[in-house]
Amino acid sequence: MKTGLEIETPVIVLNVKAYVESAGRKGFELAKICEEVASERGVSIAICPQQVELALIASSVNIPCFAQHVDAVEPGSHTGFITLESIKETGATGSLVNHSEHRLKIADIDGIIEKAASLDLLTIVCTNNIVVSKAVAELNPYAIAVEPPELIGTGKSVSKVDPGIVEDTVKEVKRVDERCVVLCGAGVTNGEDVRASIELGADGVLLASGVVKAKDPKAALLDLVSGL
Secondary structure: OOOOOOOOOOEEEEEEOOOHHOHHHHHHHHHHHHHHHHHHHOOOOEOOOOHHHHHHHHOOOOEOOOOOOOOOOOOOOOOOOHHHHHHHHHHHOOEEEOOOOOOOOOHHHHHHHHHHOOOOEEEEEEEHHHHHHHHHOOOOEEEEOOOHHOOOOOOOOOOOOOOOHHHHHHHHHHHHHOOOEEEEEEOOOHHHHHHHHHHOOOEEEEEEEHHOOOOHHHHHHHHHHHOO
């Protein structure tokens, strides 16, 4: 089941993770930078704030905001867990699911995708290879972000190190579900990496440290946008 909600592509999705550089006020400033660049350049940018800042940031910027993680639990006595209902209440657009740093079981991924769609929330499901990407596509998520774990945070873009995994993932996912958005992740750091990803058929990129840890985050983001 698909939600009627969607985001414009090509898109840059910034996952700020739990870095010191994206906590509190600094995370809010990063979100504002994303909003400014999106408006100034007429491009699509989404942000995944730290979980404790999600409600504040989602209500303060006019770009899509995603939770970094959601648990496969119903509202109730689940201390420290995150429900889709709570994400919905923040005004967020949806959630990342199954990031390599926060893996989930396939049955939980399936349940999250289905319930998110019923709540008009988008799911960006992270995968690590072509086979897993194809299997997840059968579950009808909004988007799949293919990220070989060994390249995450290395500054070595998968679109250059292993372009075949991007090209073949796009091909296999679109064969299963033509509407599924495919993002390229892992090691994306500059506009050249973004351009290479788009040329390989991806609908955008998912990245983190390339912007969050940059000395000048806005300059880094503008460089990335140049590749769209």
